[in-house]
Every structure is written in structure tokens, then in C-alpha cells.
Amino acid sequence: MLKVYVMKRKLIEDAVLVKNYINGDESALSMLIMRHKQKIYSFIYSKVYDRDITEDVFQDTFIKVIRTLKRGKYNEEGKFLPWVMRIAHNLVIDHFRRNKRMPKFDNSGEFSIFSVLSDSSLNAEKTLIKDQVESDVRRIIEELPEDQKKVLMMRMYQDMSFKEISERTGVSINTALGRMRYALINLRKVIEQHNIVLTN
Amino acid sequence: MAKIYSDYTLKKIQLNPKKETVYFLLNYSKALRVNYYKSLEFVTLLN
Structure with a gap:
């Protein structure tokens, strides 16, 4: 009080x-x-x-x-x-x-052109990491319940709208949205539980 | 376990801005004038 x-x-x-x-x-x-x-x-x-x-x-x-x-x-x-x-x-x-x-300039040492220019293509290490991350994500998605997996695959990999997903799967848009939401929640849960690092 | 938590809370960052920054802000405030003419707003810094 x-x-x-x-x-x-x-x-x-x-x-x-x-x-x-x-x-x-x-x-x-x-x-x-x-x-x-x-x-x-x-x-x-x-x-x-x-x-x-x-x-x-x-x-x-x-x-x-x-x-x-x-x-x-x-x-x-x-x-x-x-x-x-x-x-x-x-x-x-x-x-x-x-x-x-904004690009950062490192003033501590000599000027290096590589501090300004960046190679947009991935180097060998980054390519390996990217492949690894993508394969990890695919494996986690496989663990999802079938209905959630279907919606997530259509949305993320086939770039379909929720309207298209609802028509294809025969459920309402709200149900499709709900399945997507639960799919993401479950993915996060698995990632946190197993301490999976998905960054490159 | 409780001790660990209480230790952690004690480690909160407590920092203060430089005096110069505070003086700058106070002087900025004194110098700032807002004038209105009809529906127009004029913000001026008077030195």
C-alpha cells in the first residue's frame, strides 16, 4: 500500500x-x-x-x-x-x-578495400553451413503432425497464399492459419528443447 | 539457488551520462523557442 x-x-x-x-x-x-x-x-x-x-x-x-x-x-x-x-x-x-x-569502416589498422567491398556469393564454409541449416530445418519439419506439415510446406516452400492452401486442403482459411501458427510454435519448441542452432 | 538469483539482480547495469551531455541538453532547452503564427509553427534555436 x-x-x-x-x-x-x-x-x-x-x-x-x-x-x-x-x-x-x-x-x-x-x-x-x-x-x-x-x-x-x-x-x-x-x-x-x-x-x-x-x-x-x-x-x-x-x-x-x-x-x-x-x-x-x-x-x-x-x-x-x-x-x-x-x-x-x-x-x-x-x-x-x-x-x-551502412558499411562499417575499421580505422584501427591500414585501409583494406575488403572492409568496404563484400562478396555477395557465399564462400565454401558459408555454403556448407547454409546446407546444414536447411537440412536441419527439413528434418525438424518432418517431425510435425501431418496437417501442420502440409500447411507449412505449401506456405514456405511453394509460396502459396492461405486462400490457396485452404482451397487445396479443403479447410477454412482460419484453420489453415491456425495450423501454420501451431506448426511454428512446435518448430520453436523442438529447436529450443534440443538447443539446435539455426544461424549461418 | 536463491542466492544465485539475488546475486544476478545486483549486477544490474547502473551508468550515468556525461555531465557535458546533461549541460548540452539544458542549454539546448533554454535556446529552443517555439513560435506560432496563424497555423504555422516555427521552431528556432537562439544562441
Whole structure:
């Protein structure tokens, strides 16, 4: 009961600070940052594991917070921290998306053209791993109940729509969807139970 | 077993941003102005 009261009191305080900040009290922002900086910063670091990137994402998060508050677009009264966390979370996702698209340069040593160019064709090792993964997947699929296996094969290997699958198997679209869902659940279960690694 | 779990919870990452970052944000906030003219919104940074 006490915990709830304290929590409620703290939330109200956040809301008051936000309100004061919107009304022009700059020190309210300072208090909000001081109060939540550790939680937000640690959250970002737990995702990106890099101090510099964490610093950037933390800064971008609060720039977004400041701009939103000053523009009067904030409407989540009493939920300041979850709101900021969500912004931070989205920016972390943006960071990873950006990173995936952009080639990385290694500045630690001499320049190597191979750090920029990549061979899109698979090398011998990667081909072997890919074959192994595909054969493992096929073996696991064989273990599925017949109805689920049929739907999964048609969807994944024959690229059929659920409408086509339902017509071919004589069941409703919902049943086909359900079978696909259970097939995936069962596949995941088998993979987890046997610690099968399906990455290349 | 309970001890292992409690040890694990103690290892939560607790880090803080640099002072410079916080100062930057506070100064950014002071410099940011939002003005409205009719239905237009102007966001400006005043140094």
C-alpha cells in the first residue's frame, strides 16, 4: 500500500514538473533529467553496449523530449518515464537499422578495400553451413503432425497464399492459419528443447 | 539457488551520462523557442 502511495506520489511529481517545464520553468527539466538519467542511460547501454552510442542516443532522446514538450505535443500525463523510455527504445531500434544499412569502416589498422567491398556469393564454409541449416530445418519439419506439415510446406516452400492452401486442403482459411501458427510454435519448441542452432 | 538469483539482480547495469551531455541538453532547452503564427509553427534555436 505504501509502495503504491509512494509510486503515485512520484508520478504526480513528474507530471507537475512536466507541467512547470511546459509553462517555462527550465529548472523542472533539470530535475526530470537528474531523476531519470540513470535509468534511461542504463537502459540504452543495456541494448547497445557502447558508451559513445549510449551518450548519443541519450542526447537524441532528450532532444526529442524537449522538442515535444515545448511544442505542446505531450499528452501522456503521469507517464513521463515510460514515455521517455519508449522514445529511447525507438531510437535504439533506429540506430541498429541504420547500422545494418551502412558499411562499417575499421580505422584501427591500414585501409583494406575488403572492409568496404563484400562478396555477395557465399564462400565454401558459408555454403556448407547454409546446407546444414536447411537440412536441419527439413528434418525438424518432418517431425510435425501431418496437417501442420502440409500447411507449412505449401506456405514456405511453394509460396502459396492461405486462400490457396485452404482451397487445396479443403479447410477454412482460419484453420489453415491456425495450423501454420501451431506448426511454428512446435518448430520453436523442438529447436529450443534440443538447443539446435539455426544461424549461418 | 536463491542466492544465485539475488546475486544476478545486483549486477544490474547502473551508468550515468556525461555531465557535458546533461549541460548540452539544458542549454539546448533554454535556446529552443517555439513560435506560432496563424497555423504555422516555427521552431528556432537562439544562441
